[in-house]
Amino acid sequence: MGRIPTAELCRYLLSGQLSRRGCVHLRRPIAATAAWHPTTRPLQPSRPSRARPVTTRSFASQAHNAGANADTLDTATSSSLTPPRAPVPPVVALRKQLKEQKKKKKKKNVDNQTVPGWELTVGIEIHAQLNTARKLFSPAAASFNDPPNSHVALFDAAVPGSQPLFQPETVIPAVRAALALGCAIQPVSRFDRKHYFHWDQPAGYQITQYYHPFARDGRIVLYARDGIAPEDGDRVEIGIRQVQLEQDTAKTTAHPGGVHWLDLNRVGLPLIEIITLPQIRHPATAAALVRKVQTLLAAVDACVYGMEAGGLRADVNVSVRRAEDAHAPAGPLGTRTEIKNLSSFKAVEDAIIAERDRQIAVLEAGGVVQGETRGWSLGSTETRRLRAKEGEVDYRYMPDPDLGPLVIGDDLVAHLASSLGVLPDTEIDELVERRGLSSKDALSLTTLDNGARIQYFYNVLGALEERLGLGGGDADGDQRHALLAANWCLHELGKLTELPSELGMTRDGECRVPSADLAAILSHLHRREITARVAKELLWCVFRGEIATGGVTQAIDEHGLWFKELSEAEYAEIADLVAEGETKVLGEFLRFKQGKAKAYPHGKLMFLVGKMMRAGPEERMDPAAAERIMRARIEDVYLPAMEAGV
Known part of the structure; x- marks a missing residue:
């Protein structure tokens, strides 16, 4: 060929x-x-x-x-007759086909938030691994990525005669998490045994707090900026029934031939289980709640691993009922099914949609929804049955005879509450109202890198304000420097690498681009001493280590990168050059001036400005100045000449 x-x-x-x-x-x-x-x-x-x-x-x-x-x-049909050709379907470019497929995929979940005539009810159980050095009931290290079975105490392996030894330091992150969720801390709580037999639970039971949890009656508020369903409006509040301490199970790794390997490093790791009330009505809101919980736990340093790293998992309970039953006084909820171990926000939303549609199809066909535990695989379109749903009787809950009550003093709760810091919602509101950021950018700053990106932003902003002599903020309310810092901390920094981990962002807000160096670049850019192109090149050099720490200004001097802007006359000369022969484009401005067009032709203006930037020395031109002068030349020179017929 x-x-x-x-x-x-x-x-x-x-x-x-x-x-x-x-x-x-x-x-x-x-x-x-x-x-x-x-x-x-x-x-x-x-x-x-x-x-x-x-x-x-x-x-x-x-x-x-x-x-x-x-x-x-x-x-009549004959071999001697030649039929006309069949109509050829119109050719659609491959690029357009891919674009349409992507658009349909994006709209899929947006259109699937409700089903006419039916009401969805969802409750969520979120399991989050606490940020502790030791396990919940043994002194073994809380390992996450160490070699398998390298941190296993006798109790973790359920060796006969071994006893649980509660580690008091595990209470600290648990209480911080419960306070962030608005819960009331119980002065006395107790541990229970939840019995079930599976290879990932060596003892045959799990120690949890079913009857007397350490925290109750919380709430979490979700806003439109959090990604809730449009049907929920601007704000929705979800109640939290309880937060309980419990131990994790072993990690199972499947291999061909029905072989499973167990890593007991994870056995006994301290978890909190957050149980919401069944008040969620839309799949997108459920995913937004899990995302918000992860952000809150990271903000108060209760959890260091999110869903993407396996440190947070969600089980969702789904039921449906007809809309007329929902409006009846004290109408009962439908039979619920539980979908276990969802490990991404998208999986939460997609699994709820699939299970909701399955239950509706069963009920519309005259069937009965069975209470059961179901599973979900990424990329699938339907849930699958795992086993019949266990109840309280199946688990045979009983107080643990080897553990006494957990007593949490009011002084500890008060101290942790006072040192909790600013929660994400308060921080976002301040970034929007005081710093002028958009809600989207403020939310991104608070969620990226488990809260480290917002700290990096504050480091850059503080150093930038010091260089600009603003003393902690502009007195006249001008926050252009804050918007500039936010844009570069989010977008320009993100362009340096496809893998955020390569930035090396630390908890104290530093990375491969030191905050002081980025502040130095932005201070020169803010004063219009360098161009945006030069600023981006300097950022790349700092990231690659080609500029020593603190050497940004020296590098600008050595390479002659200072911005020497054109004069007004030079700008005007370039504008006249690029406007020559653009009679049709300039005619759009004349039509607007004469009232024949409703909107100012801003796109045509930017077209001419773009020609100016290409025609002149880019390293000496400022786009804003070029736009200002081109606009003035159009209004003061070109349009009067056209009206005069020159």
Whole structure:
């Protein structure tokens, strides 16, 4: 097979055009045209053969044998007749097809938040691994990525005769998490045994707090900026029934041939289980709640690993009922099913949608929804049955006889509450109201890098304000420097690498680009002493280690990168040069001036500014100045000349 020229390959990929050069064209078989019925013109017979004259009767006979209508000659089929080509479907470029598929995928969950005539009810149980040095009931290290089975105490392996030894330091992050969720800390709580037999639980039971948890009656408020469903409006509040301490199970790794390996490093790791009330009505809101909980736990340093690292998992309880039942006084909820171990925000939303649709289909077909535990795999379109749903009787809850009550003093709670710091919602509100950031950028800053990015932003902002001599903020309310710092901490810093981990962001808000160096770059950019292009090049050099720490200004001096802006006259000369011959473009401005167009042609203005930036020395031009001067030249010079007919 010959090599396809690059030009032909581009035409195929971008516009769907395929060259027929060298292709073999086959005539369509007669049988394939038997059902064809021409409507535009009658068929004409071919030239008669000498051996057998062709008559109208023979045509009708042929049409009858072909299964067509013998009353008309139009339906006769013969090898001597050539049917017209079938209409060719319009060619759609591959790029457009991919764009449409991506658009449908994005709209999928937005359109699936509700089902007419049905009401969805969701409750969530979130298991989060606490940020502790030791396990909950043994002095073994709380390992996450160490070699398997390298941190296992006797109690973790359920060696007969071993006893649980409660580690008091595990209470600290647990209480901080409960306070962030608005819960009331119980002065006395107790541990219970939850019995079930599985290979990931060596003792045959799990120690938890089912009857007397250490925290109750919390709430979490979700806003539109958190990504809740549009049907929930601007704000929705979800109640938290309780938060309980419990131990984790072993990590199971599946291998071919039905072999499973167990890592007991995870056995006994301290968890908190956050149990919400069944008050969630839309799948997107459920995913937003899990995301918000992860942000809160990271903000108060209760958890250091999120869903992406396996430190947080969610179980969702899903039930549906008809809308008329929902409006009845004290109407009962539908039978619930539980979907276990969802490990991403998208999985939470997609699994709820799939299970909701499955239950509705069962009920509409006259069936009964069974209470059961179901599973979900990434990329699938439906949940799968795992086992029948266990109840309280199945687990045989009983107080743990080896552990006494857990007593939490009011002084400890008060101290932790006072040192909790600023929670994400308060911080976002301040960034929006005081610093002028958008809600989207403020939310991104608080969530990236488990809260380390917002600290980096504050480090950069503080150093920038010091260099600009602002003393902690502008007295006149001008926050352009804060917007500049936020933009670079989010977007320009994110362009340096596809993997955020390569930035090396630390908890104290430092990374491979020191905050002091980024502040130095931004101070020169803010004063218009360097161009944006030079600033980006300096950022890359700092990231690659080509500029020593604290050497940004020296590098600008050594390479002559200071911005020497054009004069007003030089800007005007370039503007006149690029406007020459653009009569049609300038005519749009004239139409607006004469009232024949409703909107100012800003796009045309930016087109001319772009031509200016390309025509002049970019290292000496400021886009804002170019726009200002081009606008002035249009209003003061070009339009009067056009009106005068010059």
